[in-house]
Amino acid sequence: MSLYHYAGHLKFAALLCAALTIGACAKTPGEEGLAGMGAGGGYGHGSAVPGSPEDFAQNVGDRVFFESDQTDLTSKGQATLDNQARWLQQYNRGSITVEGHADERGTREYNFALGARRAESTKEYLVARGIPASRIRTISYGKERPVATCNDISCWSQNRRAVTVIGGGQS
């Protein structure tokens, strides 16, 4: 199934959106127009509203991962960013924030710089795929915001990441 095959249950999704997630709806200007197209078919999995930040996170993948102390994108990371760029062009005309993060095996100050580099390389890739640089803000959290906190590689590899956040905010 193509990742960008358009999603179904639009009517239900629109109602749900109106009832529960007005804020999220308001932030996804692409949605109404696409809904009007009347496209059908299952979009990915989960119940996220197409075009919503949840949809982006669940069905496109909002993050890419890096090797230890590296800032080059992996081929898997590049594929994820290709999908992000397509989604962003399809659904979202607003600003986005790319957050760079590091694992805990580095000093605090160096990790701020390392996270900034990861955010920058992610931004540069998205710009090369047609997203205007003016829409992309970057921020580094260094090692201050891990998503996984065990003390081995299974966690460290999840924390070495760059997260694309729709509209800004913090992952």
Add this chain to the structure above:
Amino acid sequence: MTPSLSRRQLAGLLASLGSVPIIGTPLFSAFAQERSLDVRTGGSFKPIPIAVTQFAGDGGAQVTSIITNNFKRSVFITPVDRASFSQEAGNPDQAPMMDAFRAVNAQYVVTGRSSRGGDGRVQTAFRLWDVSTGAQVTGQQYATDANNLRRVAHLVSDAVFSKVTGEKGFFDTRVVFIDESGPAEHRRKRLAIMDQDGAGVRYLTRGDDLVVTPRFSPTSQDITYMAFGNANPKVLFMNIETGQKEAVGNFPGMTFAPRFAPEGEKIIMSLSEGSSSNLYTMDLQSKATTRLTDTQAIDTSPSYAPDGSRIAFESDRGGTQQIYVMGAGGGSAQRISFGDGRYSTPVWSPKGDYIAFTKQSKGGFGIGVMKPDGSGERLLTEGFHNEGPTWAPNGLFLMFFRDPGGGGASRIFMTDVFGRAEFAVPTPTSASDPAWSPLLSA
């Protein structure tokens, strides 16, 4: 015989204490010859045994306890177990009978008293006696509000420490640090300050914003730190007495890794520019900013030599994090770290003789020192995960923090420049990023 506070120190003390002065006056002159411990010769010395007798008066027990606790962590001197000498001092103003102290190999005896006067103020006095000659080495008395009694105990500790070792004291100091609470994924971090022994914790921020890496001015009660607010994360300046804070400069990106210049007149820091980070200074008076490095690398964690002539920093310009030294105006830099591993967070000793650092090697994070030319590298502690050394103002002690990883609680530790002993500094909860103040009375 010089009093333990110089006139200049005393003037500074009076100025810094505002409406609650501690007035220190020397207790008559003494004639004992001074003996000093040369701590520069290396780590093979024996600590000097000192008998701290129970101070007389209603504040005596507290003062004695604080002094003894300080000396237990002072490495270069050691308190003789009070249970081992049966004789208490009796009249603290008269020379004690030295035989009992000779029997337990004490080289010095401290006597004193601390009691509340009719005006509510506390009078504290101490005398330091040389056991071998029976003569008084030094003495001092202090008048203060009762709520300054801890500081008086630290001043007494410093007076004894400096007289006995020939080195400056470090007990009348504070430590600013990051108080951590909550889960690692969204840890609440507050700026906090405490006495060097962990007493008197006070919070300087509420925990709404993520704050890290506070550093003391070497000349005042100001700090600089990095904060995540609503805008870009950036370096802030705060007066800890008034709580007043302001951004340091108006840079077009994230600023981090701040530290004061030795005279406190400017702040050096990193600015994130695209994928590189370079070093800048900002003069606190004129607000003028100066770029010091212009590389595609990560240049960060800058620290001035105490004379202000040079700057140590870390850079990955050669491939991995290493320590470099350059002139204070920027320009070419010499790499000084050549051991096995990655070197970061260089911090120049206030004495100028060492640069402390964090070293990553074989998965561990050690704290070490090396001379400013890179020679004489010595690790003081190893393991996972030590980071971020800070110097006591006398250059003989360091604090750092140890994060066990995996979301566990990090703690602050103190060690000496020779790595002979290590002590956990008590904090209310998880704590990191300690930064030692200058002497409060300097």
